[in-house]
Amino acid sequence: DVVMTQSPLSLPVTLGQPASISCRSSQSLVYSDGNTYLNWFQQRPGQSPRRLIYKVSNRDSGVPDRFSGSGSGTDFTLKISRVEAEDVGVYYCMQGTHWPWTFGQGTKVEIK
Amino acid sequence: QVQLQESGPGLVKPSETLSLTCTVSSGSISSYYWTWIRQPPGKGLEWIGYIYYSGSTNCSPSLKSRVTISVDTSKNQFSLKLSSVTAADTAVYYCARGGAGTTRNGMDVWGQGTTVTVSS
Numbered sequence: 001d002v003v004m005t006q007s008p009l010s011l012p013v014t015l016g017q018p019a020s021i022s023c024r025s026s027q028s029l030v031y032s033d034g035n036t037y038l039n040w041f042q043q044r045p046g047q048s049p050r051r052l053i054y055k056v057s058n059r060d061s062g063v064p065d066r067f068s069g070s071g072s073g074t075d076f077t078l079k080i081s082r083v084e085a086e087d088v089g090v091y092y093c094m095q096g097t098h099w100p101w102t103f104g105q106g107t108k109v110e111i112k
Numbered sequence: 113q114v115q116l117q118e119s120g121p122g123l124v125k126p127s128e129t130l131s132l133t134c135t136v137s138s139g140s141i142s143s144y145y146w147t148w149i150r151q152p153p154g155k156g157l158e159w160i161g162y163i164y165y166s167g168s169t170n171c172s173p174s175l176k177s178r179v180t181i182s183v184d185t186s187k188n189q190f191s192l193k194l195s196s197v198t199a200a201d202t203a204v205y206y207c208a209r210g211g212a213g214t215t216r217n218g219m220d221v222w223g224q225g226t227t228v229t230v231s232s
Contacts, residue, residue, distance in 0.1 A: 031216070039218035041157075048206060048225055049149075049157065054217040092157055096216030100172040103157045 006104035012112045019080040023093035037096035044089040114139030116223035130194040134207030145210030150203040
């Protein structure tokens with residue numbers, strides 16, 4: 001299985017400051033159709049996960065534009081330009097290139 | 113806005129079969145992939161498998177020998193059966209919608225999740 005490694009696992013941030021989460025895969029996530037299937041999910045405390053971004057950088061409808069995704073190959077990043085209180089939670093990357101799809105361990109974002 | 117709701121027993125005995133159903137409302141089950149994901153207490157997310165509305169399925173190799181996923185389009189429902197459960201299968205089980213043509217982009221609609229505990 002493809003191993004997805006996130007860092008850091010815990011990220012204390014100050015309100016209004018930027019935050020960045022790294023996700024690295026054990027194999028390239030470029031699929032034979034040319035797409036890179038790397039997705040990001042947010043799980044707020046006590047809630048179900050919610051998809052934020054698919055195929056590296058495509059934001060879901062309703063996701064604030066302070067969230068952005070980037071990267072290629074095996075190295076990806078989720079950035080929050082200015083952290084707000086509602087961004088507290090655990091963030092997961094997920095690859096959909098090599099079956100079985102796999103998730104990262106999660107990065108817990110909390111307010112300092 | 114399509115909504116998903118998991119239902120089933122919250123307590124299952126070891127060696128027995130876990131059975132869950134996901135009901136899709138405010139939308140059709142047709143033309144989409146439908147998935148099962150689980151999350152052990154305090155841990156991360158794990159794919160169980162998915163089913164297309166036509167009935168074709170794919171399950172995680174680590175669970176494949178114990179998992180059955182089925183769909184009932186007449187009831188707008190899909191189901192999960194996990195046999196020979198142990199304490200390691202204790203988790204919150206989520207049903208979620210995959211894409212119209214693929215599950216590679218993950219899941220865009222999730223149920224609220226249901227907690228299943230395996231214990232005698």
